[in-house]
Amino acid sequence: MLRVEGLNVHYGGIHALKNVSIHVPEEKVVTLVGANGAGKSTLLRAVSGLVPASSGRIRYAGREILGLSAHRIAREGIAMSPEGRRVFVNLSVYENLLMGAYCRDDRKEIDRDIEWIFETFPRLLERRDQPAATLSGGEQQMLALGRALMSRPKLLLLDEPSLGLAPLLIREVFRVITKIHQEGTTILLIEQNAMAALNVADYGYVLETGEIVLAGTGKDLLCDERVKKAYLGET
């Protein structure tokens, strides 16, 4: 579904991604793990068109999307829940969800999907008409996730969905990710919480200072000595 080949991204003077190639097959969950500053977010931002690449290819559903503007890529069916949630704090919860469905015109279906989001995250229903600024961090994360789903994406890019959340909420977030996946959405997930990410992922890549250093199925990587040592906190 998504194939990144030989991608190079330069940020100012920094070579942020070096010849990165990854493949996200349809209806799978693929995760990128790696330390802060390894280039994980840069990769997602390049896929969604927010940062320009200096070379390489990004093919999505058989088409080259590298160089398309971000809103065109979103219209192709790629949704991203950005790092730090980035909900529209000046809009109500309901309006945030409507923004997620910006490219859709099927009013009835949109209403149905909003119902579905409220069923999945009852907390959001309670705060439907409040400005998103009044939500807690966990609720904002749910909202960011719900907003991304409102576009009915074929490919969902999730950047650190568990960042800064309490353990109970992290479990909740991963429960939802699994649910979304089971309903047929392809997911590319970035996580610092490598354990949780590799547990839900079909396939994983380890990124270090802009380069892919390891790749394998989620289970293989979980058992890999180097991964254990560097990212799972085991010795």
Place this chain on the structure above:
Amino acid sequence: MERSPLFCRRAGTGTGFLELTFFLQQMINGVALGSLYGLIAIGYTMVYGIIRLINFAHGDVMMMGCYFAYFGILMFSLPWGASFVAAMVLTAILGVLIDKGAYVPVRHAPRISALITAIGVSFLLENLGLVVFGGRPKGFTTPDMFAEVYEIAGLMIPALVLWTPLITLILLSGILFIIHRTKAGRAMRCISHDMETTRLMGVDVNRVISITFAVGSAAAAAGGIMWAMRYPEINPLMGIIPGLKAFVAAVLGGIGNVTGAMLGGLLLGLAEILLVALMPEIAGYRDAIAFGILIFILIFRPTGLMGSKLPE
């Protein structure tokens, strides 16, 4: 009604009724003038709200709107109503073209570059006006409907003074409706908060910014036309002072806030008219009031009356 000592001295006739009518008359005048400042201020505040640019060419866009209306009536002998609507549409298009031609290329440049570009566009429009329209003021015909003077309870009220706040209110409601109830308006509010994430929603940000320029410019044209009927002449430099005062009104109300811009405009209009009415000896300083207010607000409440705390 409370009578300040100052007020009694000025009205001076000794009968309370005349004082009251005098005061009401000035209030109505102030509201009419303030509505115009407010209408023009809306364009400043909307554009600032969405791309953090003080569009210093906005007053000159207003001037262009007046000329469009003028030529519509004079050269194409349109009925005044059609001419005013056509002028608003043309001014909206002009606003969009200015954005595309001048501001889009510097969108990602430092903010100061865009500001200087805006000042450049302002000079361009003024001097283009001087060359194309000529520097001599042109008389602006006021339609009979607005030229009548009503006598209501001893007050002499020109129809224009009644119509101005009314038309302003209608336009303001329309603009607020766009911002709060339409998809484009929702996108505007999102862009003003986080442009990058808005793009991730599939929003063509440049298109929404164009709509913002169109709406703000159309409002300026409406304000300008009523301004032209009030004075009633137009010249290529007529946009400078109302433009600057509308900018003050936008800052006073809290830049980025449309309702605030209207409130700021009304306060500024009232302050100016009442000062001139009550203290005619300092009437020559009427333009100084606006800038005095600007200095005051920037020192004591830089976010304006209705502005929220800036995150920075």
